[in-house]
Every structure is written in C-alpha cells, then in structure tokens.
Amino acid sequence: MTTAAPLSDAYINDRRHVFHSWSAQGSLNPIVVAGAEGSWFWDENGKRYLDFASQLVNINIGHQHPKLVAAIQEQAATLCTIAPFHANAARSEAARMIAELAPGDLDMVFFTNGGAEATDNAIRMARIHTGRHKVLSTYRSYHGATGGAIAVTGDPRRWPNETGVSGVVHFWGPYTYRSAFHAHDDQEECERALTHLRDTIMVEGPQTIACIILETVVGTNGILIPPPGYLEGVRQICDEFGIVYIADEVMAGFGRCGEWFAVDHWRVTPDLITWAKGSNSGYLPIGGVVISQKIADTFKDRQYPGGLTYSGHVLACASVVASINIFKEEGIIEHARMLGTDVIGPALTKLQENHPSIGEVRGLGVFWALDMVTNRETRAPLVPYNATGADAQPMNELAAACKEKGLWPFTHFNRIHVVPPINTPVDEVLQGIAILDEVLDLADARYTG
Numbered sequence: 243m244t245t246a247a248p249l250s251d252a253y254i255n256d257r258r259h260v261f262h263s264w265s266a267q268g269s270l271n272p273i274v275v276a277g278a279e280g281s282w283f284w285d286e287n288g289k290r291y292l293d294f295a296s297q298l299v300n301i302n303i304g305h306q307h308p309k310l311v312a313a314i315q316e317q318a319a320t321l322c323t324i325a326p327f328h329a330n331a332a333r334s335e336a337a338r339m340i341a342e343l344a345p346g347d348l349d350m351v352f353f354t355n356g357g358a359e360a361t362d363n364a365i366r367m368a369r370i371h372t373g374r375h376k377v378l379s380t381y382r383s384y385h386g387a388t389g390g391a392i393a394v395t396g397d398p399r400r401w402p403n404e405t406g407v408s409g410v411v412h413f414w415g416p417y418t419y420r421s422a423f424h425a426h427d428d429q430e431e432c433e434r435a436l437t438h439l440r441d442t443i444m445v446e447g448p449q450t451i452a453c454i455i456l457e458t459v460v461g462t463n464g465i466l467i468p469p470p471g472y473l474e475g476v477r478q479i480c481d482e483f484g485i486v487y488i489a490d491e492v493m494a495g496f497g498r499c500g501e502w503f504a505v506d507h508w509r510v511t512p513d514l515i516t517w518a519k520g521s522n523s524g525y526l527p528i529g530g531v532v533i534s535q536k537i538a539d540t541f542k543d544r545q546y547p548g549g550l551t552y553s554g555h556v557l558a559c560a561s562v563v564a565s566i567n568i569f570k571e572e573g574i575i576e577h578a579r580m581l582g583t584d585v586i587g588p589a590l591t592k593l594q595e596n597h598p599s600i601g602e603v604r605g606l607g608v609f610w611a612l613d614m615v616t617n618r619e620t621r622a623p624l625v626p627y628n629a630t631g632a633d634a635q636p637m638n639e640l641a642a643a644c645k646e647k648g649l650w651p652f653t654h655f656n657r658i659h660v661v662p663p664i665n666t667p668v669d670e671v672l673q674g675i676a677i678l679d680e681v682l683d684l685a686d687a688r689y690t691g
C-alpha cells in the first residue's frame with residue numbers, strides 16, 4: 243500500500259489564499275514548483291518536466307539563465323527602483339537597445355509592466371495621434387486582460403468581460419487551413435483577407451478608425467502565420483486611410499519567430515510595436531510600446547495622458563539589457579531559426595506522417611502548432627471551438643499523458659503548440675517530440691476519417 247505524500251504548506255496556502263487567473267477556484271490542483279533550470283522545471287517531489295510551453299510562451303532563454311540572474315543581482319545591489327520621471331542608466335540603455343533592434347524609425351520606447359498595458363497604451367497613442375476612436379482587431383487574437391486589451395481581444399476570453407465598450411470592431415484575419423473566405427491556398431487567402439479588411443474599413447468609415455492591431459503571428463489562437471503579402475497589404479491599407487498599424491509582438495517577438503521582431507520576417511514596418519514576454523524571459527514583469535517618429539512627435543508639445551508607477555522599472559530594464567546581450571553573445575536568434583528549419587519543422591512533419599489526427603503542422607522559429615482533427619478530409623477539429631468539460635476531454639487526456647511522461651505541453655482548443663525556450667538544445671527538443679509521438683496514439687484512436 244502506498245501512502246500519499248502529505249500536502250505542503252505551499253500547496254495548502256495556495257489553495258486557501260491564492261486567487262488564480264482564468265480559473266474556477268474550486269477545481270484547481272496546481273503542482274508546487276520547487277525549481278527550474280534551462281528548459282526544465284521540477285515539482286516539490288522532484289518530478290521533472292521538459293517545458294514545451296516556456297511557461298506562458300515567455301521564458302525565451304530558459305529558466306535561471308546564470309548571466310541573467312547575475313545581472314539582476316548586480317542591479318539590485320546598485321538601485322532597485324526609481325520613479326519614471328527620472329532618467330536612469332538601465333532604463334536608457336534598455337530603450338536604446340530596443341530602438342536599435344526595432345525596424346524603421348521606431349526609436350522611442352514607452353515601458354509598461356506587461357503585454358496588456360502595452361496594448362492599452364498603443365491604442366491610446368493611436369487614438370490621440372489620429373483623433374479617431376475605433377480599433378480594428380481580428381477574431382482569432384489575444385491582446386491582454388486589462389479593460390481595454392480584453393475588449394480588443396478576439397477570442398472567447400472577451401465574452402465574460404464585455405462591457406459594451408464602443409469602437410472595437412473585429413474582422414477575420416488570414417488562416418488558410420480554416421479559411422473564413424473559402425480560399426484554397428495562401429495566395430487566395432491573402433487576397434480575400436485583404437479585400438475583407440478593405441470592406442470592413444469601408445462600412446465602418448475609414449475616418450473613424452484609429453488603428454488596426456494585429457499579432458504578427460497569431461500566438462495562443464493558433465500560430466497563424468500570415469500568408470505572403472498580407473502584412474504588406476495591411477501596411478498599404480493603413481497608409482491609404484491614415485490608420486495606425488500596431489503590431490502586437492508580445493508573444494511573437496524577441497526571437498520566438500527566429501527574428502528579433504516577427505515583422506522582420508516580412509520586412510514590414512508598423513507604426514507601433516508592443517512587446518513584453520520574451521524580452522527578459524519574464525524574470526521580472528516588463529513590456530512596452532516601440533513608437534515611430536511621427537507618433538512620438540504628436541506628444542512633443544502635448545502631454546501624453548498615460549503613465550504607470552513602474553514604467554521603466556530599473557530592475558526589469560536591467561534584465562532586458564542583460565537578456566538582449568545574452569541573445570547576441572549566444573547566437574540565440576540563429577539557434578531559434580535553425581531549430582525551426584532543421585529540427586522542429588522536419589520532426590513535426592514526420593510526426594504528421596505517423597499520426598492521422600494531425601491535420602496540419604505549421605510554424606516558424608520556435609513557434610509551432612499541431613492542428614488536431616478527427617478527419618483530415620473535413621478538417622473536423624478534435625474538440626469543438628472553446629470546448630469545456632466532456633467536450634474538451636480528447637485534448638485534456640493528451641495533456642495529461644504528456645505531463646505523466648514528464649513533458650509540460652501547451653494546448654489550446656484543438657491544438658498542441660510546440661513552444662519550448664528558444665535556446666533549448668536539439669536533443670531536448672527531440673526528446674519532447676518523441677513524447678508527443680507516444681501520446682498522439684490517444685488522438686489517433688479518436689480519428690474517424
């Protein structure tokens with residue numbers, strides 16, 4: 243007879259006192275994480291997990307990177323925090339480095355505590371810059387959970403948060419595999435998605451639209467890579483109608499797509515870029531907006547009506563500086579690109595050959611998705627859109643089987659995303675994909691095609 247280990251204080255106090263995100267509080271059973279290193283973390287009983295989710299797709303350079311930890315310790319010993327209205331070496335350097343990496347004349351940085359506040363502030367800038375109110379965003383999108391950011395979010399997390407905020411209009415972005423436009427290939431999808439966007443602008447009134455906010459590569463809602471020409475087309479439409487183009491790179495930026503910013507892949511220059519997660523691998527909360535000259539100029543002689551006590555937090559800024567330096571010293575962007583083209587892409591394609599339940603493999607860099615189906619012909623998803631309870635069981639059992647085997651997966655709706663830290667060694671990536679190979683038999687058993 244085995245006896246269960248006694249519950250730790252960490253567990254007991256969590257259940258009594260910690261109110262968790264996105265959850266019915268009564269149904270939670272969190273693992274207690276005791277430590278982490280590189281692409282691994284472990285619980286208090288010593289069970290180890292290969293982090294194929296990078297937590298929330300933010301630990302881009304892995305857990306406890308020694309140089310990043312040291313940089314934070316060093317900054318903490320010098321100056322932990324200072325109000326945003328002072329200048330400070332760490333903050334100035336973080337802004338300079340980000341401006342240097344950003345495309346075009348995006349040369350100024352407004353710092354926030356994370357992605358949602360970056361969304362809110364980018365929209366605020368666009369509205370004041372244009373003197374217009376409406377915001378366009380896609381249905382399959384996530385832009386954060388503050389009042390403003392959740393209103394522009396396209397996915398079901400918006401539904402319980404809707405307060406009737408006016409001026410947000412959702413439209414369909416490109417997604418060739420599940421095309422809203424009945425397109426057969428990327429070229430058709432691109433043309434039709436751009437026509438749809440033009441039509442949406444026409445009926446909403448171009449002179450009322452402040453901005454279009456787009457995840458450069460849609461993250462949580464499916465790793466949706468824009469077809470060739472789409473982002474260029476959006477840029478053109480924005481120019482034509484004087485609309486601000488905001489690229490949300492909170493998840494896709496900082497190497498996740500094998501580029502510093504994902505827009506670099508298509509050589510498109512937005513007016514504003516929002517960033518957060520991968521900038522410092524989440525070691526401290528930070529995010530921000532990179533701002534083009536013309537929008538920065540709007541606020542040259544006019545007050546910017548927004549701010550945060552922790553805007554440009556010194557410790558967090560020091561960690562961004564250190565993290566960018568680590569990227570450069572360790573060739574992390576190049577590694578991410580190589581993982582995508584030479585390792586993850588080919589390995590997942592092979593997986594698809596062995597598992598009928600994988601409808602589509604798509605991705606770039608270290609940003610990949612398996613679109614799971616019960617029928618390749620009809621593309622019927624393994625679970626319905628936004629499934630819960632028994633409907634979600636086929637995906638839940640896949641996730642549970644991964645965890646059982648020591649792989650921490652990222653699942654969303656009918657998809658498994660492959661999003662480990664972008665500096666994960668090749669053998670560990672293959673180790674994780676081998677576990678996926680084992681558990682996918684469960685999904686194949688539900689295949690009816």
Ligand SMILES: Cc1ncc(COP(=O)(O)O)c(C=O)c1O
Pocket residue numbers: 298355356357358359361384385386387457461462490491492493494518519529
């Ligand atoms: C594309 C995108 N934008 C914005 C956010 C919100 O970021 P945060 O959770 O840091 O507020 C997220 C978070 O997952 C995201 O994926």
